[in-house]
Amino acid sequence: MAQTSKEADPLLKELDKLERLSSFTSSAIRSTTKTKSPSISDSLDSLIASLKDAKQAAETGQAPEEYVGGLSSAVDDRKREVEERQKEIHSSLARFGRALDKKFPNPLPSYSPLFTSPKAAAALEHTIVSHFIRTGSFSVAETFLKESEMEAPDELRRQFVDMHRILTALRSQDIGPALEWAIAHRDALRSRMSPLEFHIHRSQYLRLLLSQPTPHLVLRYARRNFPALYAAHASEIQRLLGAVAFIPRLASLYPDFASPNIHTDVEAMFARDYCAMVGMSREVPLRVVGDIGGGGALARIEKGNKVMRDRKSEWSQTDELPIEIPLPPRNRYHSVFACPVSKEQSTEDNPPVMLQCGHVLAKDSWRKLEKGAGRVKCPYCPVESTSPPHRVFF
Known part of the structure; x- marks a missing residue:
């Protein structure tokens, strides 16, 4: 399942290639790439082994000239292998950067430092x-x-x-x-x-x-x-x-x-x-935040914010943006009713009530619109309710 996800997402695919190319083991590199050259770590280990062999030969009195030519060749070969590997890593890093720019075309918003108070830091x-x-x-x-x-x-x-x-x-x-x-x-x-x-x-x-x-x-x-x-x-x-x-x-x-x-x-x-x-939500909260925020919500909010600034539009009183964030079915939770008139969330003292026309308001909003004897003119249609509304349960 994870492999299928990586194949479907170009960003994850490029990241996987970059991780394997920069791995310390040659087997991890060769498992997903066509290269036959060793990793940088293996090249350096081979060079160190050659140097140790030459040092040991010199200490035991063997003719050093027998090793100088081979040692020089080994240094050149290892240097070439390291340079080739670095070129592949830089090329993969560039492809990953292009995939990242394509995946997130809009820059993330910058905010003032968060979680600065001890209470907020402890909660985080x-x-x-x-x-x-x-x-x-x-x-x-x-x-x-x-x-x-x-x-x-x-x-x-x-x-x-x-x-x-x-x-x-x-x-x-x-x-x-x-x-x-x-x-x-x-x-x-x-x-x-x-x-x-x-x-x-x-x-x-x-x-x-x-x-x-x-x-x-x-x-x-x-x-x-x-x-x-x-x-x-x-x-x-x-x-x-x-x-x-x-x-x-x-x-x-x-x-x-x-x-x-x-x-x-x-x-x-x-x-x-x-x-x-045990009284916990079925989804891990931090994962939900990452999936929704990193899955496009932040980019959409920032884009909507930019459009409103360019048009010199004002935010609503409840600090809302007039955009909708699409969510996968598993993240569509049982929502709290917010009154379309007062923009306030319902409570036990201010529950949602339905008018005769079918529109739902908060009870406090209905009281403010009431003209007496339960008569209320619906703010969204021409129907006038002539009897008290009934409570709605979500």
């Missing part, structure tokens, strides 16, 4: 160390904690050490820890209408189905684990059981069952439900 450091812990980079988190002199968030660390332990087991096709966790949190998962327990059993069932020459063990596993889940997943379980009759043609008749994504989806579902149980 906590966000960073939480990111390392949530992504499983525990050694990096330890180093960061020491260098920033922060106190270790022991509870957070314990929670995500356990989560990554279970994820590692799932990647090794061991469903035991994940199933044990799902059973221990069965009531909470059902309240969230999460199908995690069924998906864990489905993953194991399909592994048995694809690996067993006879269906006896597969059906035994189904009889032991599917009855308790049948009411909620009847149609899917019937399909899984029906696939037993077509084991030789499973890949063609049931391509989704043979797809590896059906197992990796269990990992993503488990991570989502685990984070929900």
Whole structure:
């Protein structure tokens, strides 16, 4: 998946070439480039070895003239290899620069220094160390904690050490820890209408189905684990059981069952439900900021800001720009309602209400527009509501 992404994105492709060309090992260079010359490190190591051989020969009384000619040739050869490698690196660096300019044609905005107060700096450091812990980079988190002199968030660390332990087991096709966790949190998962327990059993069932020459063990596993889940997943379980009759043609008749994504989806579902149980968002916040901001939001905001300055337009009172930032489906979160009249976000004391015409306002805005007896002239259409509006839940 990562390789496909690099091939699709010219910037990542050029960066990968640059990293490999500047690698210290020749094997990393030759794996993706057509060059047969060694790396700079290997060339220098070879030259040092030649110098040591000549020094040892001189110290043991051997005729130095036997080594002078070969040593001079070795120095010239190594010098030529280093120069060729540097030319390739500079050429790759230039291509990467052009790809970078093409990817980000607009310069990023410059702001005054951020996170200067102790409170803001502490919040940033906590966000960073939480990111390392949530992504499983525990050694990096330890180093960061020491260098920033922060106190270790022991509870957070314990929670995500356990989560990554279970994820590692799932990647090794061991469903035991994940199933044990799902059973221990069965009531909470059902309240969230999460199908995690069924998906864990489905993953194991399909592994048995694809690996067993006879269906006896597969059906035994189904009889032991599917009855308790049948009411909620009847149609899917019937399909899984029906696939037993077509084991030789499973890949063609049931391509989704043979797809590896059906197992990796269990990992993503488990991570989502685990984070929900410990009161964390399903996405890592720092990654979301990087994906949205680095994925084009900053460039769009800066371009919109520049257009407004050129047109001498004013920003809105809520510091908004009249542009839309396209987001991938996974980043379209449950939003908070903002009143189109007052521009204020709704609260429990000021909830969104719907007029008879279907337009939604904040309750305080409706009160200001009310003419008495619940009569309100909608600010967006000619319809006049003659009865009090009802609250809207998002």
